[in-house]
Amino acid sequence: MTMLTIAKNTLGEAMRKKILNIFLLVALAMIAFAVSFASFTMREELTIIKSFGLGVIAIAGMFITVMLGVNLVPQEVERRTIYTILSKPVRRWEFLLGKFFGALATILVNLAFMAVVFLVTVAWKHQWQPEWALLKGVLMIFFQLFLLSSVALVFSIFTTPVVNFFLTAGVYIVGSLSDVTLSMSHGADKSPIVKGFYWLVHYLVPNFANFFTQNPLIHPESVIKNELLYYAQNIIYAIIYASVLLIIAILAFERKDM
Amino acid sequence: MKLGTRITLAIIAVMLIPPIVGLQKAIDPARKQFQPGRGVGSVMTDMGNNPVVLPSQFVAGTVIGLQEVVAGLLWVRTDEFFHSGNYEAIIPMVRMITWLDPHMVDVYSVGAWHLDYNFVDSGQRADHRYVVPAIKFLEEGIANNPSIFDLYFDLAFVHYYLKIGNFEKAEEYMRLAAKHNPPFYVYREIAHALEKQGRVDDAIKQWQECIKIGQEELARNPKDTGAVTHIQVSKRNLDSTLIRKVERANLGSRPTDMGFDANFKRLGPRQFLISGKINVPDGARVFLTLTDSDYKEPTLKNFSWDVDTDATALWETQIHGISINKGKFHKKYDLSKDIKQYPFKKDKYTLTLWFDPRCAPISAQDITGWKGEGITDKQYLDTSIPGVKMVKKVITLNRQDIL
Numbered sequence: 001m002t003m004l005t006i007a008k009n010t011l012g013e014a015m016r017k018k019i020l021n022i023f024l025l026v027a028l029a030m031i032a033f034a035v036s037f038a039s040f041t042m043r044e045e046l047t048i049i050k051s052f053g054l055g056v057i058a059i060a061g062m063f064i065t066v067m068l069g070v071n072l073v074p075q076e077v078e079r080r081t082i083y084t085i086l087s088k089p090v091r092r093w094e095f096l097l098g099k100f101f102g103a104l105a106t107i108l109v110n111l112a113f114m115a116v117v118f119l120v121t122v123a124w125k126h127q128w129q130p131e132w133a134l135l136k137g138v139l140m141i142f143f144q145l146f147l148l149s150s151v152a153l154v155f156s157i158f159t160t161p162v163v164n165f166f167l168t169a170g171v172y173i174v175g176s177l178s179d180v181t182l183s184m185s186h187g188a189d190k191s192p193i194v195k196g197f198y199w200l201v202h203y204l205v206p207n208f209a210n211f212f213t214q215n216p217l218i219h220p221e222s223v224i225k226n227e228l229l230y231y232a233q234n235i236i237y238a239i240i241y242a243s244v245l246l247i248i249a250i251l252a253f254e255r256k257d258m
Numbered sequence: 259m260k261l262g263t264r265i266t267l268a269i270i271a272v273m274l275i276p277p278i279v280g281l282q283k284a285i286d287p288a289r290k291q292f293q294p295g296r297g298v299g300s301v302m303t304d305m306g307n308n309p310v311v312l313p314s315q316f317v318a319g320t321v322i323g324l325q326e327v328v329a330g331l332l333w334v335r336t337d338e339f340f341h342s343g344n345y346e347a348i349i350p351m352v353r354m355i356t357w358l359d360p361h362m363v364d365v366y367s368v369g370a371w372h373l374d375y376n377f378v379d380s381g382q383r384a385d386h387r388y389v390v391p392a393i394k395f396l397e398e399g400i401a402n403n404p405s406i407f408d409l410y411f412d413l414a415f416v417h418y419y420l421k422i423g424n425f426e427k428a429e430e431y432m433r434l435a436a437k438h439n440p441p442f443y444v445y446r447e448i449a450h451a452l453e454k455q456g457r458v459d460d461a462i463k464q465w466q467e468c469i470k471i472g473q474e475e476l477a478r479n480p481k482d483t484g485a486v487t488h489i490q491v492s493k494r495n496l497d498s499t500l501i502r503k504v505e506r507a508n509l510g511s512r513p514t515d516m517g518f519d520a521n522f523k524r525l526g527p528r529q530f531l532i533s534g535k536i537n538v539p540d541g542a543r544v545f546l547t548l549t550d551s552d553y554k555e556p557t558l559k560n561f562s563w564d565v566d567t568d569a570t571a572l573w574e575t576q577i578h579g580i581s582i583n584k585g586k587f588h589k590k591y592d593l594s595k596d597i598k599q600y601p602f603k604k605d606k607y608t609l610t611l612w613f614d615p616r617c618a619p620i621s622a623q624d625i626t627g628w629k630g631e632g633i634t635d636k637q638y639l640d641t642s643i644p645g646v647k648m649v650k651k652v653i654t655l656n657r658q659d660i661l
Contacts, residue, residue: 051359052331054326055324091259092259173321176322178289182286203278203279203282204275209289210282210285212293212323213292215292215294215325215326215359215361216292221403222291222294222361225291229288230288233284233285233288237285243274247270251268254264
């Protein structure tokens with residue numbers, strides 16, 4: 001119950017943040033702007049609008065998540081509100097998880113806004129035929145951001161928001177380079193140390209590239225095997241990985257001097 | 259939090275790491291079908307002699323998994339190049355786009371068409387050296403999109419049928435297109451490709467098949483006006499083919515002497531006149547190639563637009579060709595402004611002029627037959643293609659004859 005109250009409060013506060021609102025408005029405008037690509041065939045236009053729309057949602061979602069995540073704990077410390085909260089019968093882990101789920105709810109609301117505009121834009125270009133399958137892409141983006149926000153939360157225990165911003169962005173980029181890390185962890189011509197290093201990077205750094213599933217949604221004629229299994233594996237991956245990160249965050253937060 | 263709880267949580271966290279690794283190992287093999295494109299880093303090594311410089315903001319986009327977005331934006335930019343006539347810039351762009359998103363079927367289609375038709379000389383003749391790259395590009399597109407009819411049909415119709423006049427290959431790819439739920443016109447074009455090969459009985463069967471396919475669709479969906487039109491067109495073409503079959507049945511017993519001859523006359527440096535005579539009705543065309551005497555079509559393993567810039571290959575066939583007017587043909591060629599396309603760097607050249615009845619209009623085929631069964635010629639009858647009779651004259655030229 002305490003956790004829920006903190007989460008609600010975090011959501012309300014985040015939705016009033018101007019910078020996040022600006023990110024959201026710019027993203028919404030960009031998605032709607034995609035209809036200006038009008039000098040192509042119907043299929044080309046739809047391909048471009050879908051790829052552009054999902055891309056904007058992913059980028060805007062990433063920025064919103066990072067901006068939100070890096071400030072979750074430090075802001076409370078800076079404003080000293082954390083001391084007031086923790087002086088009440090609120091356990092540290094409840095506070096931390098409350099903040100996390102509040103951030104997650106904020107991300108969800110933002111994604112929902114963008115998804116609605118995106119679906120309407122696509123439908124408008126497609127003779128008002130809604131393409132609900134595109135929601136699978138938004139779902140995958142949500143779980144990617146779920147994982148990313150847990151990374152930002154862990155770093156926010158140890159670092160300042162500025163350092164956290166770069167650390168989280170760095171992890172996101174490394175975690176997006178799956179093709180590179182996977183290929184570098186194999187191959188007979190590479191030294192065992194190099195292979196071992198990339199193996200660790202590939203399997204232990206959160207693999208954000210797993211969630212890039214836009215292509216078959218942009219090109220619905222693509223034949224995909226075991227699509228549901230892939231989505232399920234990724235969702236489970238995100239939940240398990242985020243659980244590990246949340247445990248680390250809780251353990252670190254418990255021992256943090258405040 | 260109690261020490262015991264903290265230790266338990268730490269143990270749980272450690273125990274969750276093997277499942278994470280296991281899940282990642284399960285996800286990796288399946289990921290390729292969701293991310294078929296290649297990141298910029300992994301394609302740089304494949305560039306070879308065709309360097310492609312991708313603006314840094316696009317590189318950043320591909321790094322964070324937005325290949326499709328980058329591909330889409332590059333395609334928008336490419337469209338601007340089409341409108342501004344900056345044709346040279348387009349090929350590297352389509353190369354990069356299809357690397358980033360190999361499911362962008364229209365990029366393959368437009369890119370191959372661009373290679374085949376847009377690099378032209380001052381007389382609007384396409385540069386033949388790009389034909390093989392265009393075909394390779396489409397073959398790559400087909401390999402990346404094997405379940406979609408579009409690129410099979412594009413290769414068949416736009417390239418083999420219209421551009422090259424290889425109707426056997428056109429039929430082969432049209433039949434492949436027909437396996438992937440195509441629109442009605444694909445079935446009709448198969449019949450045309452069969453007729454172009456002179457396989458009239460097979461063409462008749464295909465028209466009957468077209469009618470059957472249309473009727474089946476109409477039974478499923480009685481409001482399908484496309485099916486109605488398809489049936490009407492197929493019936494009309496079936497009737498025409500049956501009539502022509504009867505009319506052309508005895509052409510072989512009374513062959514027409516083509517009286518074919520052709521001449522080359524130098525008018526100036528890289529300027530010459532081709533003239534000649536042939537006994538076929540107006541509207542038909544004589545084809546011409548002027549190539550290095552050792553010219554061979556390039557054999558490409560993979561797509562590359564790196565053509566042999568020393569090779570000369572003037573190709574005046576299919577939609578080009580020299581028009582026949584009252585039994586005569588002539589055309590002046592001025593290649594002096596097109597040194598890049600026709601470098602003439604070799605010592606010997608082969609000029610080939612021929613009339614192919616398979617590519618002739620209906621009025622000419624009523625005399626020659628579908629594949630030249632009504633043709634004879636005292637000097638230049640050519641039967642090198644089994645079952646086909648045409649007239650052909652080959653002239654060997656020296657470099658000084660042209661320059």
